[in-house]
Amino acid sequence: MAYSNKVVDKFEKTLKDPEAASVGRWKPGDADFDKVGTGIVGAPACGDVMKLQIKCDEVDGVKKIVDAKFKTYGCGSAIASSGQLIDMLKGKTIEEAKEICNQEIVDILELPPIKIHCSVLAEEAIKKAINDFESNDDIRKHNQ
Amino acid sequence: MKPIYLDYASTTPVDPRVVEKMQDCLTFEGDFGNAGSRSHSFGWKAEELVEEARLNVANLVSCDPREIIFTSGATESDNLAIKGAAYFYKNKGKHIVTSKIEHKAVLDTCRQLEKEGFEVTYLDVDEKGSISPGTVKEALRDDTTLVSLMHINNEIGVINDIEKIGEITRDKGILFHVDAAQSAGKIPINLDNSCIDLMSFSAHKIYGPKGIGALYIRRKPRVRLQALFHGGGQERGIRAGTLPTHQIVGLGEAFKVAKQEIDSDFKKINSFKTKLYDGLKDMEEIYVNGDIENGYPGIFNLSFNYVEGESLIMALKNIAVSSGSACTSASLEPSYVLRALGRPDELAHSSIRFSFGRFTKEEDVDFTVDLVKTSVQQLREISPLWEMYLDGVDLSKIEWAS
Numbered sequence: 001m002a003y004s005n006k007v008v009d010k011f012e013k014t015l016k017d018p019e020a021a022s023v024g025r026w027k028p029g030d031a032d033f034d035k036v037g038t039g040i041v042g043a044p045a046c047g048d049v050m051k052l053q054i055k056c057d058e059v060d061g062v063k064k065i066v067d068a069k070f071k072t073y074g075c076g077s078a079i080a081s082s083g084q085l086i087d088m089l090k091g092k093t094i095e096e097a098k099e100i101c102n103q104e105i106v107d108i109l110e111l112p113p114i115k116i117h118c119s120v121l122a123e124e125a126i127k128k129a130i131n132d133f134e135s136n137d138d139i140r141k142h143n144q
Numbered sequence: 145m146k147p148i149y150l151d152y153a154s155t156t157p158v159d160p161r162v163v164e165k166m167q168d169c170l171t172f173e174g175d176f177g178n179a180g181s182r183s184h185s186f187g188w189k190a191e192e193l194v195e196e197a198r199l200n201v202a203n204l205v206s207c208d209p210r211e212i213i214f215t216s217g218a219t220e221s222d223n224l225a226i227k228g229a230a231y232f233y234k235n236k237g238k239h240i241v242t243s244k245i246e247h248k249a250v251l252d253t254c255r256q257l258e259k260e261g262f263e264v265t266y267l268d269v270d271e272k273g274s275i276s277p278g279t280v281k282e283a284l285r286d287d288t289t290l291v292s293l294m295h296i297n298n299e300i301g302v303i304n305d306i307e308k309i310g311e312i313t314r315d316k317g318i319l320f321h322v323d324a325a326q327s328a329g330k331i332p333i334n335l336d337n338s339c340i341d342l343m344s345f346s347a348h349k350i351y352g353p354k355g356i357g358a359l360y361i362r363r364k365p366r367v368r369l370q371a372l373f374h375g376g377g378q379e380r381g382i383r384a385g386t387l388p389t390h391q392i393v394g395l396g397e398a399f400k401v402a403k404q405e406i407d408s409d410f411k412k413i414n415s416f417k418t419k420l421y422d423g424l425k426d427m428e429e430i431y432v433n434g435d436i437e438n439g440y441p442g443i444f445n446l447s448f449n450y451v452e453g454e455s456l457i458m459a460l461k462n463i464a465v466s467s468g469s470a471c472t473s474a475s476l477e478p479s480y481v482l483r484a485l486g487r488p489d490e491l492a493h494s495s496i497r498f499s500f501g502r503f504t505k506e507e508d509v510d511f512t513v514d515l516v517k518t519s520v521q522q523l524r525e526i527s528p529l530w531e532m533y534l535d536g537v538d539l540s541k542i543e544w545a546s
Contacts, residue, residue, distance in 0.1 A: 049528050073530075
């Protein structure tokens with residue numbers, strides 16, 4: 001399979017300097033963990049698992065994604081798609097992030113048709129992470 | 145840098161000695177004639193070269209040259225052996241036995257026969273991938289006419305005991321076809337002293353050209369096949385079509401060189417496998433797919449758990465290897481061979497096949513060991529499954545949304 005240079009670039013940069021590419025995790029007990037939403041999508045048996053975490057905060061009265069981290073098990077384009085998603089997320093409001101569509105990732109990375117499911121996985125990951133954040137947020141508000 | 149080639153089970157470069165012989169059969173100055181032309185010296189010379197090649201093939205596998213016919217490759221040989229025997233003996237019975245880890249050339253041929261009303265039993269393999277002679281014996285029925293099994297498996301290198309299995313089939317008067325695409329020239333084959341009735345060969349797996357193969361058809365006891373190609377009556381009517389002299393000469397030369405170098409090639413390849421395995425075996429969570437002690441060392445399949453195979457191949461960008469991962473296949477299904485071993489799907493996705501050959505160098509293996517270690521480490525660093533494994537999470541207990 002011939003990938004576009006963009007996929008190869010993204011993949012190689014992620015491998016070389018994972019931290020700079022936002023690879024990582026927030027775990028229970030970390031400072032601000034209550035501001036983190038986590039989305040895990042895919043399955044090992046299918047060959048793809050994407051774990052996306054977003055950290056959200058209120059900036060000028062709107063909820064924004066201030067930081068994001070990921071870990072991905074999957075083919076080169078799944079790893080590149082996760083990295084691309086991260087680039088698209090940071091600084092967006094939650095409402096803006098909800099609008100992210102897999103086709104944007106397909107276009108930017110020039111994914112071949114057989115790899116479109118990698119971008120779908122990325123879209124599902126952000127939806128799930130937001131969902132997780134919002135339900136945690138509801139619980140927090142309820143407890144306040 | 146030219147990538148290091150560790151995919152010899154997929155195909156091999158043509159040996160320069162073979163190329164030289166082939167070149168002499170193409171131009172006007174060379175021996176370009178049609179072996180079927182009986183009326184002039186151009187034809188006679190071509191026929192002489194074809195017969196010399198046939199003898200070279202027969203010598204490597206110890207049989208009579210009259211038992212060898214040329215085909216376009218192992219796929220055609222498999223088709224001709226299986227369909228040819230199934231059709232010819234259909235009044236005797238319509239049951240065929242094969243295994244779940246055969247090459248697609250055999251499996252798809254059997255599927256086609258099923259559509260035409262034949263019955264096929266696909267044998268299970270054990271966790272190392274071998275088929276016990278006992279399993280074969282149990283599967284035989286009164287209406288079984290053919291058993292088709294491979295000698296060396298192309299993905300995991302496991303070697304079947306074709307001598308023992310042949311004794312069982314001969315005893316019952318059932319034909320035994322062996323796909324030897326991966327084994328001819330790699331490990332010894334002696335057809336005269338065996339009970340094998342049909343055997344498929346390929347040239348490009350042993351440093352010959354693509355597009356040419358051969359089929360062994362036993363004379364005593366005589367094996368009959370129904371032809372699939374009809375035409376000018378070449379190859380005693382079993383396989384019509386003008387004989388491609390240069391291809392056949394290439395196949396013959398490749399088999400001749402293989403006979404000379406089988407021992408030294410094997411020794412070298414075995415040392416490479418040992419070196420690779422010694423270099424990697426201390427890594428956490430790696431699994432050998434196949435039979436580490438008794439398998440063919442030129443095909444060495446490993447799973448690196450929690451790392452997906454295609455991404456590993458991408459990280460190993462200066463090494464040419466293949467994977468059982470779904471992502472490298474057009475079908476998006478992980479390797480059916482690894483699944484048949486009972487490996488969980490995720491280990492199939494994480495598999496890499498390293499395949500050494502005549503032109504592999506020791507430093508290639510050193511380079512591979514280093515790069516594999518680094519790359520697996522890097523990919524695990526970004527793998528959520530590795531993180532869970534380190535946290536002590538049992539992945540099989542998680543309900544994955546998929």
